[in-house]
Amino acid sequence: MCITQLIWRSSPVFEKDPKASKMNYDFNNIEQKWQDYWAKNQTFKASNHSDKPKYYVLDMFPYPSGAGLHVGHPLGYIASDIYARYKRHKGFNVLHPQGYDSFGLPAEQYAIQTGQHPAITTETNIKTYRRQLDQIGFSFDWSREVRTSDPNYYKWTQWIFIELFESWYNLETDKAESVDTLITKFTSEGNADVKAVCDDDIATFSSEEWQQFSSEKQQEILLKYRLTYLAETEVNWCPALGTVLANDEIVNGVSERGGHPVVRKKMTQWSMRISAYAERLLQGLETIDWTESLKESQKNWIGKSVGSEVKFPILSFPQGEAKAGSDNRPGYMTGGNNSHLLLERAKEMRANPTQAEAALWECLRSKKIEAKFRQQHLIGDFIVDFVCLDKGLIIEVDGKIHENQIEEDQKRTERLENDFYKVVRFSNEEVLGNTDAVLKTIIAELEQLESVKDKKHESEQHWSEQVLPLGKDLGWDIAVFTTRPDTIFGVSFMTLAPEHDLVSQIVTEGQKAEVDAYIKSTAKRSERERMADVKSISGAFTGAYAEHPFTKEPIPIWIGDYVLAGYGTGAVMSVPCGDQRDYDFAKHFGIPIPNIFDKVDISEAAYSSKDNVVITNSDFLNGMNYKKAAKRAIFELEKLGQGTGKTNYRLRDAVFSRQRYWGEPFPVYYVNGMPQMIDPKHLPIRLPEVEKYLPTEEGEPPLGRADVWAWCTETNQVVSNDQVNDTTIFSLELNTMPGWAGSSWYFFRYMEPGLSADGESKREETFASEEALSYWENVDLYIGGSEHATGHLLYSRFWVKFLKDREFVSIEEPFKKLINQGMILGTSAFVYGFSVGIKNINPKLEVPLNKIQRYIIPRESYLKGIEGNYDELILSLVEKHLSHYKDAGNVNIEWDLELSPFVPIHVDVTMVNSSNELDIDKFKSWQENFKTLQFVTNENGKYIVGREVEKMSKSKYNVVNxxxxxxxxxxxxxxxxxxxxxxxxxxxxxxxxxxxxxxxxxxxxxxxxxxxxxxxxxxxxxxxxxxxxxxxxxxxxxxxxxxxxxxxxxxxxxxxxxxxxxxxxxxxxxxxxxxxxxxxxxxxxxxxxxxxxxxxxxxxxxxxxxxxxxxxxxxxxxxxxVESSKNYPISFNGKTRFTLEIPLSLTKEEVEKIVMAHEKTQAQLDGRVPKKVIVVPGKIVNIVG
RNA sequence: GCUCAAGUGGCGGAAUUGGUAGACGCGCUGGAUUCAAAAUCCAGUAACUUCGGUUGUGCGGGUUCGAUUCCCGCCUUGAGUACCA
Known part of the structure; x- marks a missing residue:
């Protein structure tokens, strides 16, 4: 509702003397007269047929809010209006339309509160809006007005949605195509060679398989390719409000409205495959005239990064949790439940072998023995010194310590032998004294043992029959994306997002409690909160290890909430020496920080620059710079099949479903859970009536309350829900479209004349006719606020590119030139409150004190007061109150600072005149508790308010209408x-x-x-x-x-x-x-x-x-x-001292002569001889010296 | 943190290629007019000043005959964005 504010005037305004109006500037009458004239004569109606060149000026689509306009809103409209009017004077055929983005939350919110239909509220708001716009004298062509909530308009928004559904993105042609071409490919060749932007979990199938799939299966597969598709998305769900909340509607983990708890929940929603257009949206920025800062925002939002994807095999699984992994589990993974702990120890032991161990290892790994041995390997819960897995032979080298634990060693041997291992023990002395004899014994033992491959059929398989080559994708590796493959040897741990799917599978028994607790604690934090907190470092160790692709060393796997599930693969290879966040994490948890940069000090911080890097401690990458090393690392990874070069985009697919009432309904019904599009010829699908605008008790969107909301495939009509039979009559989609649906294409609708334009309009038949589209092309000048930088301006570019691909429009970019108008801020007015609080010195002596008196003090006293400097005024006020009590006989009292706050109070700016004087009476009667305030005024009996610049808003009482x-x-x-x-x-x-x-x-x-x-x-x-x-x-x-x-x-x-x-x-x-x-x-x-x-x-x-x-x-x-002479500034050492009028026709020399001869020059020089005289004709004379 | 803007009188701001810093407007001061006020008109208004001048565009350097303007470093404010791997 519009709140018309009254301006308090300190002085009488214009006297409307009827006689004077003839000669005086009577703006009220003049403005009304011409506004009527323009409307009556349709002065600003644009034509689609003209000899003049075209020019399209557009303002960003306004939402008709109930509060009406404040002076900040029309700023951009005035600028665009000036430009539009200027272009008309310059001989252009100007299109300057206006309309309303009239679906939206505020109207729905109002409907929930009052029960009033949002359409009615919207209509009222538009009326106010229109009246306010009209009175400013804009040259809009109102005959082309559009409203997103008008069924004639959203019919075409639904149509575009259907077209998106019927399209896929072909990477070979680099554009969207009809799904028909995809089906043709599937039918003739299957999907193996199809290059598309699609979901990443699609199985390969042949043409025969495709043809044999059921219709449902086919639909399911196609959905993974369509440009709009159903997908599970994580949302902020507020059970109490029964609705999904945006990040900024959540404060401290609870809903902003009402303070209800919010949980993250997976929900099936429509998504738009905008990611298909990431590269084109980025490249397109080069072709348009937008401000750098705006392009920068979009670039950041798209977030292109070039690097590589690397796969790290997971080294061990806790038994019983390795699900599908047991079949594929590599044979060398012989560790038990405590692998994660033992591996750490094994690694340590490998690094620090005893003398005997080192000597024997030398022999075993050399070619002297055919069999392959592993050192310090995990078998069950034991770390054995050496093992040949193929033959099941374990070799232990015992030091002095084993003399004291013969019993334990015996048990250990028994247990290992139960597990089909043969254990052979040597002492240190044996190994060091007679290595050859020891070797002979080992070879002899090996000959007696069967190979695992032969043993396989005998017993239940204890380990995998095949020792798989490393690097093969077993489905059990962690994929990471990195922009720094050159730092791969600097990896000392891996970090997964707490939400990562693998976490629950790899976490070990021992770490489960800690990991679960951590996941729980991060789930409470909103994504934004998690991201905003840079200082606190948190994480948990999963107990699992991954294997480094090159060194084959185990790398501990952690989870940490600095890694986001939604970005890249949701996992990072952590290189603490090269990334500050990894560095901080490693420092915090005491993880090693290996340095792989030559001559770089990393004792204080990571070295994250790519420049001046020389890689070291990195095997084959040593001595290389970033570029070379990155290339080589990718090459080597590809050789192993464990990585590949990749470009990653931050841009995520956009969620397109809203659990709201006041939005475009989807033209979608469901058959066996699969979405079906309604034939475009039956559009629009009108928003149904509901008795309440709230979600249903079951948590369904408000459309779940509609009684008539089912689709009959026979009559092609929306029918009552009672009739749903799932054979001919099906349920309709309950979600509605988001606000950006209607605003992503509205600029095309304006090109087509409005329906009132005597039969000329094709708005009934099409979203905009071909000739209208080709005449107006795109918006030449677009003016609006910068808040739309990454929302509307990115989505509409996406839709336009899509419409171009499908040849519905011929342009690639909608807005050629774009200007962001700055915000108009309000000048808030303040009075400054100060209360005198008094307390008893002896708390036991309860003497009743009068109520605290509140004063309004001048700004200067306030400013000093908050600094702790109490000026005379404050002290005298305090003294006055103290003596009041003291006079009454109460001496045990003192000034209580805590009860004496200094409080600035917003004053409605309409209560202040242009000299900043407050209308005190008006202020006192403004709010009930202001009545008793005592004002400390100046010598004229006035109170001067303080002023501060803030955002213009109702709550700050600084709105100017x-x-x-x-x-x-x-x-x-x-x-x-x-x-x-x-x-x-x-x-x-x-x-x-x-x-x-x-x-x-x-x-x-x-x-x-x-x-x-x-x-x-x-x-x-x-x-x-x-x-x-x-x-x-x-x-x-x-x-x-x-x-x-x-x-x-x-x-x-x-x-x-x-x-x-x-x-x-x-x-x-x-x-x-x-x-x-x-x-x-x-x-x-x-x-x-x-x-x-x-x-x-x-x-x-x-x-x-x-x-x-x-x-x-x-x-x-x-x-x-054209001037004949110039008033030259005569300067000395660059500082102007006086000016001289000299004809412009004179040469440099002549000018210099005149200047030097002048008495003022001589006076200025005071006898000195100038070093140099510089004469720039028509500009300046400078005398140096 | 990162990115992008921007720092000029009491205030909003101007100086478009390096060439008279403070245009224009508000506010303020004085004057005219008026019984008085509003409105209108006139004059003044960066600071300091011994009325000759001197200093001045966030701070410190640099380039230049000459820097609000160009370069380097720093400070502050605003906006956007964010553990983006």
């Missing part, structure tokens, strides 16, 4: 002032007091045209008289200077400076007493884009019957600005 401004100063003043405030793209504070400047300018302009008797309109049109020639030369100079500057300014969107230029022109012409038609008439055209009403009125007084809107822009002529 354009209605009030238009009433008091007029739309032209508002338009000029909004532009005058500062550069369009910058944020700037609004200060209503300043508007008197531009308003005064318009009055002065009015006067310039009314210099006749009784201030009547008076201009002369006869050629200039002889005596007046010089005067008119000055006037022409002013005019052409203005033409030049204003034209340049508009082209550069520097509207603030052109307002100054107008002021200068009017000031000059007033001083010249100029009243000549040849000057004053073209001046109006210059001004008309900015202040169209006054321009039309004065233009009309010149006798024109037509609107000024298409009058040709005056032509700038250089001749009027």
């Amino acid at each position: 354009p209605d009030a401004i238009c009433e008091q100063y007029g739309a032209d003043s508002l338009r000029l002032y909004e532009m005058f405030l500062g550069p369009l793209e910058q944020a700037k504070p609004w200060n209503t007091a300043g508007i008197t400047g531009v308003h005064g300018f318009l009055k002065k302009l009015w006067k310039l045209y009314h210099q006749g008797e009784n201030a009547s309109f008076s201009v002369i049109s006869s050629p200039p008289l002889e005596g007046l020639e010089e005067v008119s030369a000055e006037a022409f100079k002013t005019l052409h200077k203005t033409i030049k500057k204003v034209e340049e300014d508009i082209e550069n969107f520097s509207f603030n400076t052109s307002v100054s230029t107008f002021m200068i022109a009017v000031n000059e012409l007033t001083a010249q007493k100029c009243n000549h038609k040849d000057i004053l008439e073209p001046l109006l055209i210059l001004l008309s884009p900015y202040a169209p009403h006054i321009a039309e009125e004065l233009w009309n007084k010149f006798g024109h019957a037509e609107s000024i809107s298409t009058a040709p822009f005056p032509k700038f002529e250089e001749q009027y600005l």
